Amino acid sequence: MANDGFDFSPGAQIPLQGSAGQAVATNALASAAYRDSPVEEILKANNEWHKSQVKEGDSKLFKSAYFKPNLGEAFSRAVQERMLGGDRKALIQSFGTDPQTVVEHCLSATGLRKARDTRLTLVTVFCGFLFLPGLLLWMLAFRLRDALNKSKDTAFRALGGILLAVVGIGALVLLIKLPVTGLPALYLRGMIIAPVIGWVLAKRIAETSAKDMRSRWEGLLSGAGVIARIPDSVPKNPNETAREALRQGLEKLSAEQQSNSVFYAGPKGVLGMGTRWGSWQLAENLVSKDPAKEIHQFRSWDLIRVIHDQLKMLERGPLNTGGFPTPSVKHWIVSPVGENADSVSRPDGEDVATFQVKPHEIQRICNHQQFGSGDRHYLGVQFTLWDGQLVITMMITVTVLHETLRIEVTGHALGPVHGLFLTKPEAETKTVKKAVRFWETRKVTLPLVKASEVVRLALRAPLTWYPPVLDYLGGKIVLPEPFGLRHAWAAQPWNHRFMADDALRAAAPVLRAVHSAAIRVLEENGVDTERFDNRSMVLSGLVQDPAPKKADVYDA
Structure with a gap:
């Protein structure tokens, strides 16, 4: 197969940090790998079309909040498994971001947590499992305290603190005077004090890790240039199959990101590019300028090539006023999928190499697949703005049916x-x-890591060597399908005044560039362009309609 079992790179590479013009969106998504927020926070980022889910653990016997992952743990696990899995489904391109950088930060965060969990495991084994009865008693006391603290009654919440204090005093009394002597006495004292010592050590480890994670979280959002450290991605010898598989997985991810095939999912628009908010069509009959002569024969591809070259010139203008940045002009092969499709399948075969549909196949589709079943050809001009926060894509398609030439321009915006x-x-x-001036209040900063969080980390640590066990006990994030990092958590651009303006302003210049290129080709081939000119002027007026429309929903 063209896309499977193929090494997309010349050799081991050093991962690069981010991409030009995409830093904000990339770093924002990467920061989720380091977050210690509740896992349910991810549900707030769901949009109209793509909704993540938080799946609870399947275990009934060991169901406990202590096994539940936080947002960073669940996000890193879900993204790694989905984007680097050996038999994973096809991914949707993440326009405006560098998905490899996000995945590398997920791997880096996982590596940091594994190092922390290794230390916590040693603490848990020597201070907990060796003195298991004492550990269970202390855990029971904390669970009772937590259950009472959740009560709405103030008396019950106060009882939780009193209960823990009573247990502590009782443990201290037993520590001083025990009813037994000898070796049993030493073990009983160990049962009392070892879990406490382990908790203190675990708290220090957890706090050090939390400070490191939070500094990376904040550094990414502040543009501090946080580097993802993943030494496991560079194999040192041919026998390191796991590292080699990881390296190839990252290279395959980058290759798929550059694929020139996309998917149109009905009202959801082109997956990864956002919904279609506007559509303008120029459709007129091909009539010879000279009635005594026939028009010169030309194909859709001849017209598309000239439009392609004209769109490349969009960054140039008669005035030195900034204007358009350098656009990305690319030929796309668009496949139709259902609105609620849970997976997509990329084109494959001898006409596809490393996720790229070959030029001769693109030209064939452009000229011959204009009606009926099959993939379609679109020419796209894409602007990545606001450091990857806004992706504007204008898609152009040319069809000729009988004597009618139709040039359609559609606008897509990813917020x-x-x-x-x-x-x-x-x-x-x-x-x-x-305390004294009780009628006044003050703010108190709570500890960075709560006691319950220390217990949670210590209990999860020995199980991190096999993540499916933690998924079974504590649950995980279920990502929306078909999955792409960027569009899964994109908001609408119309809520941001300047982003909306940028999307609307891009339409008119692109439309006029397309029309001028098309009319020039028609004139060169002996076509009467008077009606095309008139229609183009009408569309130039319509494109100035200030309101974006959901063209695919037909509610305009």
């Missing part, structure tokens, strides 16, 4: 990454009354 991914870490605080 910014959801605001959830742009939030920086904040210290948790609570408001309390002052």
Whole structure:
């Protein structure tokens, strides 16, 4: 197969950090790998078409909040498994971002957590499992305290603190005076004190890790240039099959990102490019300029090539006013999929190499597949703006049916990454009354890592060597399908005034460039262009309609 079992790179590569013009969106998504927020926060980032889910653990016997992952743990696991899995489904391109950088940060965060969990495992084994009865008693006390703290009754919440204090005093009394002597006495004292020592050590390890994770989280959003460290992606000898598989997985991810095939999912628009908000069509009969002569024969591809060259010139203008950045002009092969399709399949065969449909096949589709079943050809001009937060794509298709030439231009807009991914870490605080001037209040900064979080990390640590066990016990994030990092968590651009303006302003210049190129080709081939000129002027007026429309929903 053209896309499977093929090494897409010349050899081991050093991963690059981000891509020019895409830093904000890329870093925002990458920051999720380091977050310690509740896993349910991901649900806030769901959009109209793509919804993530939080699946609870399947275990009934060991169902406990202590096995539940946080957002960073679940996000890293889900993204790695989906984007680097050996038999994974096809991915949707992440326009405006560098998906490899996001995956590398997920791998880096996972590596940091594994190093932390290795230390926590040693603590749990020597201070917990060797003194298991004491560990279970302390865990029971904490669980009772947590259950009472969730009560709405103030008395019950106060009882939780009292209960823990009583257990602590009782343990201290037993530590001083035990009813037995000898070796049993030493073990009983170990049962009492070892879990406490282990908890103190685990707390220090957890706090050090949390500070490191939060500094990376904030550094990514502040543009500090946080580097993802994944030494496992560079094999040192031919026998390191796991590292080689990881390297090839990252290279395959980059190759698929550059694929020239996309999918049209009905009202969802072109997956990865956003919904279609506008459509303009120029359709007139091909009539010879000289009635005594026939028009010169030409094909759709001849017209598309000239339009392609004209669109390449969009960055140039008569005035030095900034204007368009350098656009990406590309030939796309568009495949139709159902609105609720849960997977897509990329073109394959001898006409496809490393996810790229070959030029001769693109030309054939452009000229011959214009009606009926099969993939279609579109010429796309794409602008990546606002550091990857806004992706504007104008798609052009040319069809000739009988004597009618139709040139259609459609506008697609992919909005910014959801605001959830742009939030920086904040210290948790609570408001309390002052001791003396009790009528006044003050804010108190809570510990970075709570006692319950230390227990959670210590219990999960020995199980991290086999992640499916943690998925079974604590649950995971289920990503929306068909999955692409960028469009899965994109917001609408119309809520941002300047982004909406940019999308609307791009339409008129692109439309006029397409029409001028098309009319020039028609004139060169002896076609009467008077009606095309008139229609083009009408469309130039219509394109100035200030409101974006959901063209695929037909509610305009």
